Ligand SMILES: Nc1ncnc2c1ncn2[C@@H]1O[C@H](COP(=O)(O)OP(=O)(O)OP(=O)(O)O)[C@@H](O)[C@H]1O
């Protein structure tokens with residue numbers, strides 16, 4: 565199990581996502597926490613993750629690394645521009661690195677390293693960890709995003725292999741000291757769901773849902789878990805606006 569950062573008192577960092585820090589005692593998340601960001605397709609996970617990195621790099625002096633395992637960085641830059649976030653400017657000043665992790669999907673089944681032949685999965689994990697740690701070191705990153713983690717974990721055919729790989733990845737991330745968002749899918753639209761193994765290991769779990777009701781679709785934001793610290797666990801409505809995600813902490817979204 566991942567250990568919480570060894571500090572007697574936490575140092576908090578604002579997420580920068582409107583309304584979210586209010587749910588976290590007006591402080592934000594403890595620095596160094598690894599948080600799963602779970603959501604339905606199109607719920608705004610990538611937008612949330614970009615907003616978190618943009619805010620850190622621009623306003624908190626916390627450089628960030630974005631490991632994109634599905635979208636090309638050019639798409640992310642264009643997506644961010646829609647919300648008024650200049651990612652290129654932050655990249656140029658060394659405050660942000662966008663890593664294109666999509667080659668992880670196209671590696672051959674086996675790769676020869678000298679006399680050793682290693683399978684695709686091991687190579688992918690080793691590569692991913694190496695990319696992340698090098699990029700974090702290079703710009704002195706304090707924030708990290710991997711979006712989405714499914715592309716990485718789907719490569720494992722047995723559940724125990726996948727769990728070991730996830731644990732290894734989390735351990736490596738934890739050693740970077742970065743406050744991290746791991747973006748993952750949520751297939752349920754109701755509040756009733758099965759917990760994923762990763763959620764027990766992570767220090768925090770944030771959920772972005774789309775609830776379909778007779779009146780239409782409601783977007784619902786919940787902080788499901790934030791280890792040790794006081795937080796609001798109620799479901800709150802959120803919107804994707806022209807300036808990014810906005811959560812409404814004083815309103816309740818009871819399905
Ligand atoms: N400028 C904008 N203003 C308002 N809403 C927007 C804007 N840009 C995108 N959206 C909405 O955001 C949603 C997609 O956001 P995003 O890509 O962050 O979601 P996601 O959860 O990462 O999706 P996926 O599951 O495909 O990875 C879309 O449903 C779209 O309606």
Ligand SMILES: [Mg+2]
Nearest residue numbers: 609610611711
């Ligand atoms: Mg996305």
